[in-house]
Amino acid sequence: MIKAESIKTGQELYKRAKTLIPGGTMLLSKRPEMFLPEQWPAYFSKSSGCQVWGIDGTHYLDMCSMGIGTNSLGYGNSRIDAEVRRVIDQGNMSSLNCPEEVYLAEKLVELHPWADMVRFARSGGEANAIAIRIARAASGRDKVAICGYHGWHDWYLSANLSEDEGLDGHLMPGLDPAGVPRHLKGSVIPFNYNDLGEITEIVKNNPDLGVIKMEVSRNFGPATGYLEGIRKLATDNNIVLIFDECSSGFRQTYGGLHKMYGVEPDMCMFGKALGNGYAITAVVGKRSVMEAAQKTFISSTFWTERIGPTAGLECLKVMGEIKSWDIITNIGLRVTKEWKAMGERCGLKLNTMGIPALTFFSIDSPDWLKYKTFITQEMLKKGILAFSGFYASVAHEDQYLARYFNELEEILDIVAQCERGEKKIENLLEGPVCHGGFKRLN
Amino acid sequence: MIKAESIKTGQELYKRAKTLIPGGTMLLSKRPEMFLPEQWPAYFSKSSGCQVWGIDGTHYLDMCSMGIGTNSLGYGNSRIDAEVRRVIDQGNMSSLNCPEEVYLAEKLVELHPWADMVRFARSGGEANAIAIRIARAASGRDKVAICGYHGWHDWYLSANLSEDEGLDGHLMPGLDPAGVPRHLKGSVIPFNYNDLGEITEIVKNNPDLGVIKMEVSRNFGPATGYLEGIRKLATDNNIVLIFDECSSGFRQTYGGLHKMYGVEPDMCMFGKALGNGYAITAVVGKRSVMEAAQKTFISSTFWTERIGPTAGLECLKVMGEIKSWDIITNIGLRVTKEWKAMGERCGLKLNTMGIPALTFFSIDSPDWLKYKTFITQEMLKKGILAFSGFYASVAHEDQYLARYFNELEEILDIVAQCERGEKKIENLLEGPVCHGGFKRLN
Numbered sequence: 072m073i074k075a076e077s078i079k080t081g082q083e084l085y086k087r088a089k090t091l092i093p094g095g096t097m098l099l100s101k102r103p104e105m106f107l108p109e110q111w112p113a114y115f116s117k118s119s120g121c122q123v124w125g126i127d128g129t130h131y132l133d134m135c136s137m138g139i140g141t142n143s144l145g146y147g148n149s150r151i152d153a154e155v156r157r158v159i160d161q162g163n164m165s166s167l168n169c170p171e172e173v174y175l176a177e178k179l180v181e182l183h184p185w186a187d188m189v190r191f192a193r194s195g196g197e198a199n200a201i202a203i204r205i206a207r208a209a210s211g212r213d214k215v216a217i218c219g220y221h222g223w224h225d226w227y228l229s230a231n232l233s234e235d236e237g238l239d240g241h242l243m244p245g246l247d248p249a250g251v252p253r254h255l256k257g258s259v260i261p262f263n264y265n266d267l268g269e270i271t272e273i274v275k276n277n278p279d280l281g282v283i284k285m286e287v288s289r290n291f292g293p294a295t296g297y298l299e300g301i302r303k304l305a306t307d308n309n310i311v312l313i314f315d316e317c318s319s320g321f322r323q324t325y326g327g328l329h330k331m332y333g334v335e336p337d338m339c340m341f342g343k344a345l346g347n348g349y350a351i352t353a354v355v356g357k358r359s360v361m362e363a364a365q366k367t368f369i370s371s372t373f374w375t376e377r378i379g380p381t382a383g384l385e386c387l388k389v390m391g392e393i394k395s396w397d398i399i400t401n402i403g404l405r406v407t408k409e410w411k412a413m414g415e416r417c418g419l420k421l422n423t424m425g426i427p428a429l430t431f432f433s434i435d436s437p438d439w440l441k442y443k444t445f446i447t448q449e450m451l452k453k454g455i456l457a458f459s460g461f462y463a464s465v466a467h468e469d470q471y472l473a474r475y476f477n478e479l480e481e482i483l484d485i486v487a488q489c490e491r492g493e494k495k496i497e498n499l500l501e502g503p504v505c506h507g508g509f510k511r512l513n
Numbered sequence: 514m515i516k517a518e519s520i521k522t523g524q525e526l527y528k529r530a531k532t533l534i535p536g537g538t539m540l541l542s543k544r545p546e547m548f549l550p551e552q553w554p555a556y557f558s559k560s561s562g563c564q565v566w567g568i569d570g571t572h573y574l575d576m577c578s579m580g581i582g583t584n585s586l587g588y589g590n591s592r593i594d595a596e597v598r599r600v601i602d603q604g605n606m607s608s609l610n611c612p613e614e615v616y617l618a619e620k621l622v623e624l625h626p627w628a629d630m631v632r633f634a635r636s637g638g639e640a641n642a643i644a645i646r647i648a649r650a651a652s653g654r655d656k657v658a659i660c661g662y663h664g665w666h667d668w669y670l671s672a673n674l675s676e677d678e679g680l681d682g683h684l685m686p687g688l689d690p691a692g693v694p695r696h697l698k699g700s701v702i703p704f705n706y707n708d709l710g711e712i713t714e715i716v717k718n719n720p721d722l723g724v725i726k727m728e729v730s731r732n733f734g735p736a737t738g739y740l741e742g743i744r745k746l747a748t749d750n751n752i753v754l755i756f757d758e759c760s761s762g763f764r765q766t767y768g769g770l771h772k773m774y775g776v777e778p779d780m781c782m783f784g785k786a787l788g789n790g791y792a793i794t795a796v797v798g799k800r801s802v803m804e805a806a807q808k809t810f811i812s813s814t815f816w817t818e819r820i821g822p823t824a825g826l827e828c829l830k831v832m833g834e835i836k837s838w839d840i841i842t843n844i845g846l847r848v849t850k851e852w853k854a855m856g857e858r859c860g861l862k863l864n865t866m867g868i869p870a871l872t873f874f875s876i877d878s879p880d881w882l883k884y885k886t887f888i889t890q891e892m893l894k895k896g897i898l899a900f901s902g903f904y905a906s907v908a909h910e911d912q913y914l915a916r917y918f919n920e921l922e923e924i925l926d927i928v929a930q931c932e933r934g935e936k937k938i939e940n941l942l943e944g945p946v947c948h949g950g951f952k953r954l955n
Binding site: 112135141142146161165176191196206365 | 518523526533542555556559560610614615631632636649690785803
């Protein structure tokens with residue numbers, strides 16, 4: 072068997088990967104099957120701006136996820152990379168701590184005047200687990216109400232444990248809870264977004280509820296008074312309110328999306344866009360809550376490496392100078408608007424959702440997953456990585472958007488022919504249909 | 514208030530850090546109070562080989578922890594750094610996956626022929642939590658027996674939940690379990706190292722026990738037949754046996770310490786030394802166990818960044834070429850031997866423990882913590898970072914060891930004078946006594 076390092080194409084390497092790595096990838100959302108089974112390039116050799124090169128050298132335009140939302144400043148931002156190179160030159164690690172973590176903490180608190188203290192980690196799941204540990208310690212109560220996607224840890228997946236011990240449940244499809252201790256059943260209560268009555272009832276019926284964790288915005292934004300209502304509910308019942316901003320942070324404001332709505336949590340987490348592709352995540356909170364971290368044990372060697380906070384610090388500087396959240400919001404709005412216009416021109420029932428800089432569309436049809444696969448298949452032929460979503464970055468300049476719109480409309484036109492029964496989508500697909508992915512709780 | 518970035522000394526910056534970061538640091542073992550309260554330099558500006566510079570420019574020789582065990586090849590290994598720079602030039606992230614994770618997985622499996630598959634994370638706590646999730650999913654049983662230190666996550670700290678719900682327990686002093694759901698009480702059973710009878714009894718009394726997780730070596734190595742006995746016990750009872758090699762890996766063999774003892778686990782984890790200061794950790798296991806990861810949800814965006822696996826891959830190459838485990842074992846043996854000899858020459862009851870490349874000493878006296886503080890205080894005056902342990906790296910060349918031995922013996926001589934009642938240690942300390950740290954379960 073030849074060595075993996077000698078394999079020359081992405082799909083061949085992915086076949087090897089599946090024998091070496093359960094599931095093939097580290098992130099469900101980067102599985103080739105989520106895009107185009109048997110054809111997706113799977114691996115990259117180079118990335119720059121919004122350009123990506125496969126391991127066989129093929130060039131692609133990334134109109135897809137920009138690292139699943141990590142690179143809102145584009146791949147390889149020169150200023151951030153320069154800071155990371157400085158860290159490599161000067162040493163990424165030592166027996167002492169890196170000062171950059173203090174500078175970054177100070178900056179995050181400055182951007183969120185309601186907050187006083189910060190803990191850092193290197194993945195969003197960790198940041199979520201740290202926040203829950205601190206919030207439980209601060210409230211002295213174990214039960215948590217959740218709305219949204221908050222990672223892979225036991226505390227969260229326990230929401231998917233069913234009543235029947237023999238058959239684990241699927242409250243959130245795709246998040247299988249095998250291996251999550253059944254002891255945790257009932258410790259986490261999911262609630263629906265924009266239903267203030269429901270969460271009010273949950274709080275009333277669960278005096279042992281100490282924490283509410285939620286995303287600020289879901290497929291659609293908050294109804295009038297919803298976030299304010301949750302804030303009051305939490306305050307009145309001494310509940311720690313946590314906004315998970317791992318996905319939404321720095322995409323519509325200079326910090327958490329909650330700044331736009333003027334509602335302040337007790338804690339929030341940042342990830343994804345915070346380091347522009349370098350691993351850094353943060354838990355930001357009020358002193359009264361964060362100090363509870365002292366009553367528990369939250370500690371990891373690699374949280375002391377220096378690249379993460381250094382990249383985060385420079386990323387915040389660059390973002391602040393160019394107001395990247397405005398740029399990517401405008402780009403995202405443009406893409407969303409053009410999707411809708413194309414849908415109308417082609418006569419498709421096309422829906423859009425998400426925040427502007429992290430936008431998605433779907434077509435109202437039983438054949439949607441096939442259409443989605445077809446779109447990815449055809450765009451790939453034209454050298455464009457694309458699916459039914461778009462994560463905006465400042466690198467998505469006009470010329471790239473124009474090319475994307477141009478190519479996409481031709482494909483949507485064929486989809487419309489399928490919808491009208493003039494063509495059969497099954498005859499157009501050159502491989503298996505993409506996987507549906509996990510549905511987020513609405 | 515001046516900005517943190519303008520603060521010029523480590524202790525001043527640490528004072529600020531404690532207002533911004535609960536606990537002040539990300540890792541308990543890097544808290545300045547663990548070494549020399551109010552005097553430890555706390556932060557570094559530069560590190561290279563076994564040299565460290567504080568943020569005020571002061572130069573130190575690191576005879577201390579080398580990043581708490583991360584840098585067995587020294588700080589700033591030129592080959593690994595070159596590979597990381599290549600990744601920065603070519604892009605650290607994209608919407609596709611990085612091929613280096615497949616190459617690294619293949620290499621780790623090659624080094625551990627009993628293993629077939631790998632998952633990566635970016636911290637040791639994560640790797641431990643992933644291993645437990647997969648092992649529980651594979652065995653279908655929730656209960657876990659543990660021996661050793663395995664991170665900060667809920668699953669592990671639950672061992673410290675006491676019977677009395679109002680008063681959390683301290684089975685492992687220093688690991689406070691506030692915020693760990695009380696539902697988990699009883700899900701983890703600690704056992705003592707080198708007592709085969711005890712773990713046999715635990716397995717007999719707990720038919721719902723599915724996992725045994727342990728360190729291969731503790732303060733002292735395994736008794737004859739101990740590891741073999743545990744292996745047989747696990748096999749006979751369909752229990753998944755996990756060796757936590759986050760600390761011990763690549764320090765005495767080219768891979769897990771278990772290779773030296775010829776006992777194979779079903780899974781093991783690597784961290785610390787795997788990336789020589791860059792964040793990368795791994796869960797390595799048999800296919801039959803690892804495939805259970807497919808029944809559950811383990812996924813994180815930043816586990817797809819490219820620096821970690823790239824650094825890990827090059828680190829393994831460098832280690833293999835120079836046989837670093839032999840080099841650091843010999844250096845560690847030399848330090849341990851010299852400590853003993855100095856103890857004898859000074860007339861101190863000096864004990865040593867640990868594996869050669871990760872060695873510790875203590876002096877049998879009620880004043881030990883004061884002596885430890887004094888040693889750190891005096892060594893710091895001489896420009897040496899030191900405590901009661903030593904993490905060997907290939908950068909610890911003869912000249913540095915000679916200087917260290919020379920300086921240390923003078924200080925131990927004063928300690929001996931205190932022990933004989935000729936001097937009072939209290940009169941020699943210029944600040945508070947260091948914190949005791951958390952005791953690992955023996």
